[in-house]
Amino acid sequence: MPELPEVEALCAFLRERLTGRVVARVQPVAISALKTYDPPVTALEGLTVGSVARHGKFLDIEAGGLHLVIHLARAGWLRWKVGLPAEPPHPSPKNPLALRVRLAGEAADGFDLTEAGTKKGLAVHVVRDPAEVPGVARLGPDPLDPGFALESFAALLSGERRQLKGVLRDQTVLAGVGNAYSDEVLHAARMSPFKLASSLTEEETARLYAALGDTLRDAVERSRGLAAGELKAEKKLGMRVHGRTGQPCPVCGDTVREVSFADSSLQYCPTCQTGGKPLADRRLSRLLK
Numbered sequence: 001m002p003e004l005p006e007v008e009a010l011c012a013f014l015r016e017r018l019t020g021r022v023v024a025r026v027q028p029v030a031i032s033a034l035k036t037y038d039p040p041v042t043a044l045e046g047l048t049v050g051s052v053a054r055h056g057k058f059l060d061i062e063a064g065g066l067h068l069v070i071h072l073a074r075a076g077w078l079r080w081k082v083g084l085p086a087e088p089p090h091p092s093p094k095n096p097l098a099l100r101v102r103l104a105g106e107a108a109d110g111f112d113l114t115e116a117g118t119k120k121g122l123a124v125h126v127v128r129d130p131a132e133v134p135g136v137a138r139l140g141p142d143p144l145d146p147g148f149a150l151e152s153f154a155a156l157l158s159g160e161r162r163q164l165k166g167v168l169r170d171q172t173v174l175a176g177v178g179n180a181y182s183d184e185v186l187h188a189a190r191m192s193p194f195k196l197a198s199s200l201t202e203e204e205t206a207r208l209y210a211a212l213g214d215t216l217r218d219a220v221e222r223s224r225g226l227a228a229g230e231l232k233a234e235k236k237l238g239m240r241v242h243g244r245t246g247q248p249c250p251v252c253g254d255t256v257r258e259v260s261f262a263d264s265s266l267q268y269c270p271t272c273q274t275g276g277k278p279l280a281d282r283r284l285s286r287l288l289k
């Protein structure tokens with residue numbers, strides 16, 4: 001799933017290509033991806049793109065006062081295309097295409113939103129105000145917002161009875177951090193994902209805040225200027241523990257381990273994060289009882 005750094009890079013990629021361009025056609029293929037119907041997606045046709053912004057993991061393309069708000073979810077992606085045909089694409093169960101946006105002009109360029117797999121999570125909204133999208137309205141502060149100070153972060157954690165892993169990826173607490181970057185931030189901060197957020201000392205809060213900002217800024221920096229098609233590979237390359245179960249930790253050489261968490265799993269380095277002790281897999285131990 002694309003998280004803050006990838007969506008930020010996609011946003012810059014689109015800003016460069018879409019700003020000032022006129023939308024010629026918006027062609028929905030997978031109707032399940034459309035979450036709003038008034039105004040219809042076709043209302044964007046003939047409008048000029050004014051800006052492209054990011055809200056957490058949401059992309060927001062503004063044209064003529066309307067906003068095309070996109071959440072790529074787990075398996076959604078955006079592909080830039082040149083020479084798009086004028087005729088509408090055909091829906092088919094094998095076709096991962098969910099929505100096509102073609103721009104006016106000779107190049108017939110634009111983008112396809114695609115979604116692989118069966119878990120349909122890709123969401124497209126057309127609204128007059130991005131805050132009309134419930135997921136956007138609920139977003140917590142953006143960790144890369146210059147106004148997001150250490151004090152704001154400390155306030156979010158105080159009184160938070162959940163484990164750090166769950167808190168960091170909760171979009172209503174922090175906007176844009178998901179399963180991958182929460183693993184990376186906790187590794188950089190040398191903290192157990194199971195540590196209770198409210199139990200952090202002042203020094204630990206400062207360390208986690210620094211790790212959060214550094215990890216995300218570093219990933220944004222590495223993704224900058226990359227084409228949409230290159231972002232997924234770059235994200236994978238930059239990971240130190242996430243998705244690297246069984247491989248050596250690049251910091252200490254210990255073996256990266258995996259443990260189940262909520263609906264998925266997380267990866268961590270025991271030496272760097274849990275005093276060398278492997279975390280107990282609660283789901284597994286519950287099953288064995």
Ligand SMILES: [Zn+2]
Nearest residue numbers: 249252269272
């Ligand atoms: Zn390590």
